[in-house]
Amino acid sequence: MSRISWSSLAGAFLPFLLAAGTPARAQSLAVYDDALQNGFENWSYPAVGGPVFAATAVVHGGTKSISFDQSSYSSAISFAHPGGSFTVAQYPTLHFWVHGGATGGQKLLVVLQLGGVIQASAALDTYVTGGAIGAGAWREVTVGLASGPLSYSGAFDRIDLEGGVATAQPILYVDDVTLVPPSGVPATALQIEHDVTVRSMTSDRFTWKDGSGQPRVAVLAHNDGPQGPTAPGGYPNHGGALREFRYQLAGGATRVCGPTSSGNAGEGGFGYTVSHRGDGGTGIGADDSPLGYAFAGTFQRVFEGRHHAVFRFTQLYPRYSSTSANPANTLYNVPVTIEWVVSTGRDNPLWAMTWDLSGVPANALNDDSRGPYGELLFDGAASEAAQSVVAGVGWGTATGSPRRRTRSR
DSSP, X not given: OOEEEEESSTTOHHHHHHTOSXXXXXXXXXXXXXXXXXXXXXXXXXXXXXXXXXXXXXXXXXXXXXXXXXXXXXXXXEEEOTTOOEETTTOOEEEEEEEOTTTOOOOEEEEEEXXXXXXXXXXXXXXXXXXXXXXXXXXXXXXXXXXXXXXXOSEESEEEEEEOSSSOEEEEEEEEEEEEOGGGOOOOOOEEEEEEEETTEEEEEEEEXXXXXXXXXXXXXXXXXXXXXXXXXXXXXXXXXXXXXXXXXXXXXXXXXEEOOSSTTTTOOEEEEEOOBTTTTTTTOSOSSOOGGGSOEEEEEEEEOSSEEEEEEEEEEEEEOOTTSSSOSOEEEEEEEXXXXXXXXXXXXXXXXXXXXXTSOTTOOEEEOEEEEEEEEETTXXXXXXXXXXXXXEESOOTTSOOOEXXXX
């Protein structure tokens, strides 16, 4: 055998890809599409100098959008339907696109009203792909009216997008606003951001909606660029791993998981490889089980679709032949490939690793394979030294526990 793979895909990779197409949708109700539709009226405020419903400077679809200049912080885009109310059972999802203009980062509230009385409100960032309104780009917004933090189940006849801070905010744009029936909830597009700097390392950031329709974010640090933060234990950090993961809790708060800050695994993140030599360091004068993130390599954006993406890291990982091999204690740089799959509707990324042993003689190596390896802290809320507190999650093999070995043959 010359190639050994470890994968969490469990044989489901091909069916998963085949099933990733966009599902059929029931008929959505247009609220704004170049103009107000289906009996909706503009009740925005202030009446003078407020939102413009025929802007042409930045448009997502068609020829017009809504511009919202919040120079007066007491302001809102307001879609009112005086001809009658709708229920969340009829239309459980509000869907639209938002553009942050040159600045981005504006804070809005989404507010539901009935008969002039506010029924529910929540921060819009929760529902924006990427977790915030972006600068210079359209971002998709999918508001589950019945789910947290709105958690509303009644009727409404007015939807407001209101300034969420008590100060002026830069201009933004809204377009293609619809109410979506239960069977027509759109499979929210995966958002991919290339070459962003996260925790001081150049990375690709993936944002998608999980199985509950809530936002999740995974950040994969590039492994071909400048070295990142060195681990307290002395290991250089060349990326090639998940260095940030975000997901939403039941109450609407966002859990942020990042790299640890102590030990030889600090700063490395999660999802790299480690292999231990059966003979330990005997005869080699080197670390027999280095952490994979200590070695630079290359990355490839294998596939980027509307609803899923495949991202690949490759590197050479040093392995030494066993003391009983011929020749003994000989260095082989083994090609290792690690792939990540991110998909709309799935809670967690999928991870796969391949060792290419085609360049290693038969019976030369006596090593185990440990992966995905790494550590992440939850919110950085606890010290790793505080053993009584669950601070994060790690994956590896404890001292004295069984190890799975990989032999080249």
